[in-house]
Amino acid sequence: MLNLGLDVVTTAAILFIVSAGLLMVFGVMKIINFSHGAFLTIGGYATVIVAHAGLNWWWGVPCALAIGFVSGMAVERFIVRPLYARPLDAILATWGLGIIVGQIITLIFGRGVQMVASPVDGAISLLGTQYSAYRLILVGVALLIALALGWLLNGTRLGLQTRAVIMNEALARGLGISSSRVRFMTFCTGAALASAAGCLITPLASVDPNMGVPWIVGAFMLVLVSGSSLVSLAVASVVLGGAQVLVSTFINPVLGGLTIAVLAALLLRIRPEGFARG
């Protein structure tokens, strides 16, 4: 029972980590960044690069953040910016970018699965039960990301401008806020977050050129039901992630894999705003 509870909490944390970057981009730019999966993959390979360089695994995180941010700059400038008025086309172009990234990685690293050492091994005992230490660390990481993003949005000038753009872009522009700069920074931050998430999930998943793909659909659905709010995303991660754990445990894992997508689609049909208020 306690194990199940921990499964729910850690799954929600992982989903939150993986989706946070996508939410940022969707909230501000109102487009779905399907290259999110590609950025996850890039982050995963950052750990491979770090391992080759003989550095400690944890160096992968800042490295992934940096690579993600820089590649996000290029992607925003050349692919996303021209498509800002065509949201459905933006989905397609970013999906195409995912294909390109996957192929480039295949050409450099080969199509095989890369082995990456895990930073923390084994289980720790918690309230009388053994549980994977790394999954528990991820709960802390998720909280850290939530706090950091919360501070970015609510404690900085750029965050204030970002919130203004989210609420009413036309008005924000009228008040002299450079919405294109806000969009640019948001996309780069989203890409960096995705990349860091890709790095963080390597101990749980394999590193291969298509490692991001299975995560996109889940993240995409979570973001759609959350709108543009981090709090809604946290709620959605816990509710839908919890449902996924329960279905996987008590019915079967295949259905479990579908839980998020199906529940989210039905939820949006009944309540188009999803978990977001109003």
Next chain:
Amino acid sequence: MADPVSTMPLRTGGVSAWKAPVAIGVAALVVLAVCSVTLPTFLVNNLIRAFLYAAVALTVDLLWGYTGILTFGQSAFFGIGAYAAGLIFTHAGFSLPLAVGALAAGLGAAWIVSRMVGWLAFYHGASPLYASVVTLVLPIVLVQGIYSGGEFTGSSSGLSGFDSIDIPLEAWFFVAGAFLVGLAVTAWLFVRSDAGRLMVAIRENEARCEYLGINVSRYKARLMDACAVIAAFAGFLFACVQMVVAPEYAGFVFGTELVIWVALGGRGSLIGPIIGAMSIDVGSAYLSGNLPYVWTLLVGVAFVVVIVAMPRGLAPLVAGVARQAMPRRRRIAPAPVTFVAAQQRAGGFADNTRPALSLRNVQKHFGSLRVLDDISFDARAGELLSLIGPNGAGKSTLMRCIADGAERSAGTVEIGGTEIRTLAPYDCVALGVGRKFQTATVFESLSVAEALRIARYRVAPPSKWERDSTLELPQPALDVLRLTGLDRIPERECRYLSHGQKQALELAMVLALEPRTVLLDEPTAGLTKQERTQIGEIFVELSSRYRMCLLLVEHDLDFVQQISSRIVVLHQGRIVMDGSVEEVVHSDLVRAVYAGDAHAAANQPEEEA
């Protein structure tokens, strides 16, 4: 969808719509027959597959390129058709009756699944993104279902080694090719027909279509049903030829590949997606062996470049080059559409026993903010009722509450004696309400005549296979066209019209619905003085001669004074005055409202006429 995809290159028009497509279709069949015996076997084999893929790509083009529904789910229907054959031939053996049964089962299953998808994805107010999400979830669910089917569905390795229809490869080549040609010719006739233009109208302006009395959601769902059945048929043929089915053919990645082929070939052009699908699929067969990852990389790069820089794909580019290179042929100018007066429908315009429009205690609030509070008034046939009030008084909101049953928070709205309950806009149109939007909304890439025909869709459903050279319109709509000169330019695309012409066209479209009540939201905004006078005369004519009930939102008090028969003053969501022009114009209250002395005005008791 706001994508700047403009009209199809396949438009030629003219009355003899059948000639060209059928002639080209027959020619294509002859080429097929010749190719089936002359081409090398490896190519024939690849082309069979490419033909079937192209058929599915064509359905993606109809849904996405023409209608604007971005779908990732056509692969699922293809997979359903393929698995129907694979499952039955594997588990029940092969015989001709069983093959027919498998085909029927495949098409039936695809149709049922499409109905479910349609129910989920298309409803009044659904966002286009949501429809795409549903089509994305469909193949994912289907593939997981196949995976968990174990021995029965062959799980991840699929089914193979079953018997199938035993005819030579050349015959399959002809069958698959003929299927594609037949489909392409049918689709060509359909998209060029008067009814087919509705797809483009929906892509360009869904809301306007709904307020023209068209149930857009149902139309989209029916279109998806048809496309699902076609894709399933392609899948069935595929399983019969290849004698193998695998989950990849039903998967989401194949669904995105279909979209890539359509985008590269040129969405909304029919021929582009066919060529795109065939050249990339055959290209992969030859090149992916030599350049394993580079080929996919190149396709990916081409896809991104096309989406960003050439949203219409390569088809218009190729067509442009071909037109330059070939000796100039004189294009047969399409016979211009002539407008004729329609017979007035039974029932006529005037029914004076009941008010044309009756509102009782209508309220609208967003959370705690009350935008409309306790609005009650009647309006009769022949009245020209103006709604005035400062910005934010709730005038436009009130218009919406009359034209869309789902808008108001409380109260009742009766149109011609029938309560609108929570009816969608297209049902309100059927009750006799026509609404003109605040900003002129027309269909940018349709011609004037086509836009008007869309407006007549509900009253007089157009042909699905032909273009009619005459268009019947009710007299008031004709009057507007004549007065503004639009009747002389029926073939001009709406994007080239001036602002005033767009306003007039939209008004004519609304009048083409034969409404008894017309809602006009700032119809003179941005018009010149002369246009304004002209349109004012039209309004007076509509109410006095044709006995329509006009509800007009206006800011210009002089204009309102000249044409209205009655004025209602709204302020902060309440009716502060309802009376004749004289009463309102000389009222201190109205002067106070407009002078911004809002507080004093709001506190005064209502001066009901």
